[in-house]
Amino acid sequence: MTTSKTTDNTGYKEAYRDHLGNVTQEGKRLKIHPQRPVGRHHSVRRIVSWVLLAILFTGPFVEIGGHPLLLLNILERKFVLFGVPFWPQDLHLFLLAVLSLVVFIVLFTAVFGRIWCGWVCPQTIFMEMIFRKIEYWIEGDAAMQRRLDREPWTQVKILKKMLKHGVFFAISFLIANTFLAYISGSGPLWQIITDPPSEHLQGLFSISIFSLVFYGVFARFREQACIIVCPYGRWQSAMVNEDTIAVTYDYRRGEPRAKLKRAEHETEGTGDCIDCGQCVQVCPTGIDIRNGIQLECVNCTACIDACDAIMDKVERPRGLIRYSSYRGIEENRRKLLTPRVLAYAAVLVVLLGVVTYLFATRDQLQAVILREPGKLHTDLADGRLANFYSVKIINKTFAEVPVEIRVVEPAAAEIIPLGDLAQVPPQGMLVGRFLLALPREGLMPGRNPVGFAIYADGRFVSAVESAFLAPHNVQKKGS
Ligand code: SF4
Ligand code: SF4
Numbered sequence: 001m002t003t004s005k006t007t008d009n010t011g012y013k014e015a016y017r018d019h020l021g022n023v024t025q026e027g028k029r030l031k032i033h034p035q036r037p038v039g040r041h042h043s044v045r046r047i048v049s050w051v052l053l054a055i056l057f058t059g060p061f062v063e064i065g066g067h068p069l070l071l072l073n074i075l076e077r078k079f080v081l082f083g084v085p086f087w088p089q090d091l092h093l094f095l096l097a098v099l100s101l102v103v104f105i106v107l108f109t110a111v112f113g114r115i116w117c118g119w120v121c122p123q124t125i126f127m128e129m130i131f132r133k134i135e136y137w138i139e140g141d142a143a144m145q146r147r148l149d150r151e152p153w154t155q156v157k158i159l160k161k162m163l164k165h166g167v168f169f170a171i172s173f174l175i176a177n178t179f180l181a182y183i184s185g186s187g188p189l190w191q192i193i194t195d196p197p198s199e200h201l202q203g204l205f206s207i208s209i210f211s212l213v214f215y216g217v218f219a220r221f222r223e224q225a226c227i228i229v230c231p232y233g234r235w236q237s238a239m240v241n242e243d244t245i246a247v248t249y250d251y252r253r254g255e256p257r258a259k260l261k262r263a264e265h266e267t268e269g270t271g272d273c274i275d276c277g278q279c280v281q282v283c284p285t286g287i288d289i290r291n292g293i294q295l296e297c298v299n300c301t302a303c304i305d306a307c308d309a310i311m312d313k314v315e316r317p318r319g320l321i322r323y324s325s326y327r328g329i330e331e332n333r334r335k336l337l338t339p340r341v342l343a344y345a346a347v348l349v350v351l352l353g354v355v356t357y358l359f360a361t362r363d364q365l366q367a368v369i370l371r372e373p374g375k376l377h378t379d380l381a382d383g384r385l386a387n388f389y390s391v392k393i394i395n396k397t398f399a400e401v402p403v404e405i406r407v408v409e410p411a412a413a414e415i416i417p418l419g420d421l422a423q424v425p426p427q428g429m430l431v432g433r434f435l436l437a438l439p440r441e442g443l444m445p446g447r448n449p450v451g452f453a454i455y456a457d458g459r460f461v462s463a464v465e466s467a468f469l470a471p472h473n474v475q476k477k478g479s
Pocket of ligand 2: 247282287297304
């Protein structure tokens with residue numbers, strides 16, 4: 001959607017589409033020094049960012065009833081979301097939840113464009129609300145940063161750069177520790193910190209690598225993460241349309257742009273854009289929003305605030321750049337509930353309904369009983385036959401659960417535990433073995449069906465079916 005008339009020196013109107021805002025015509029990376037954003041959108045974003053940062057940094061350390069609020073232990077496949085544990089056995093639930101999230105993102109993006117990027121994405125929040133602010137604090141505003149970069153390596157410049165990169169690395173180290181706490185839990189992280197380094201070489205190696213990666217992203221790679229790497233940024237161009245709300249320049253009001261003139265007759269026939277370039281100066285991805293919605297725009301709202309400040313100064317109404325849709329600008333009407341949006345919403349409601357139902361009815365205890373392969377049967381001293389079984393009971397709750405395995409059929413069968421099969425630890429698994437003893441009478445040669453029932457705290461939890469193998473001459477003792 002092109003909305004204005006940026007041309008190159010040949011008159012080609014869409015020259016801006018041929019190269020990225022942070023890359024020169026020769027293909028070299030252009031370091032962006034955006035001006036410090038100020039304004040009401042930025043103030044609200046700052047509050048939202050601090051709230052989200054507080055959640056992010058405390059997530060793995062806050063506990064609900066002694067359990068982590070968030071844990072994403074990929075290595076051991078343990079997940080805790082808002083105090084609710086998920087096990088590998090909940091994979092179907094997990095996949096459906098991820099699918100719901102994808103549909104939600106599609107729906108959200110179709111309606112609100114890339115609002116996620118500007119307001120919620122950790123990359124933008126860390127970059128714009130922490131690292132960029134430290135840069136302003138140490139090196140000054142955009143113009144001072146440019147000047148410092150051009151200067152020779154004086155003592156002051158070396159000190160400033162060392163201080164900046166030292167603070168950057170310290171924060172990256174903090175982020176890496178938090179990241180590891182999400183993966184391994186706060187307990188193992190605390191052990192890595194307090195135990196002798198030689199006992200946790202792998203953990204220390206992981207923290208070092210994460211720290212370097214975060215440092216590299218925020219000190220050097222920066223906006224390229226959003227423009228080149230992030231799949232969501234690419235994906236969103238397929239999801240937005242004329243009705244999607246995004247940070248948009250009102251070209252009907254702004255064009256034809258013209259430098260500010262004092263005499264009234266000189267401004268006749270011109271739009272409200274005074275071509276001051278402030279919206280471009282504050283943009284962290286280096287684009288000119290007046291060219292229309294672009295892939296590089298992360299909806300950070302800095303250009304809205306910058307333009308509003310200019311409009312205040314020239315006594316024209318705010319909102320030349322604002323949240324709107326292409327149709328909102330073109331036809332002055334917004335249409336949120338398009339058939340596409342309604343279809344996505346319907347799919348999302350169905351998916352959420354299924355996930356909620358499955359979640360509400362999922363087993364808190366899951367049991368698997370398998371006849372051990374290899375050994376067919378064994379003779380007991382009292383003349384009965386026995387088979388070996390292995391049992392696994394997973395406890396998804398945070399409390400220790402007393403369990404009992406009972407035989408449902410055949411009635412004459414007896415379970416002889418080979419170890420402790422009475423308790424399942426919280427968030428843990430009971431792994432054990434037992435013998436199932438049966439009198440020879442009534443047994444058929446070969447496979448005989450057996451059924452077990454699992455009781456937790458005296459309550460029936462689940463039934464498990466298996467088989468008992470008897471020899472072909474089962475009726476003869478000592479066979
Ligand atoms: S800040 Fe506003 S007035 Fe200035 S160039 Fe951008 S759109 Fe035009
Ligand atoms: S165009 Fe505006 S909203 Fe988009 S990234 Fe640049 S400053 Fe932020």
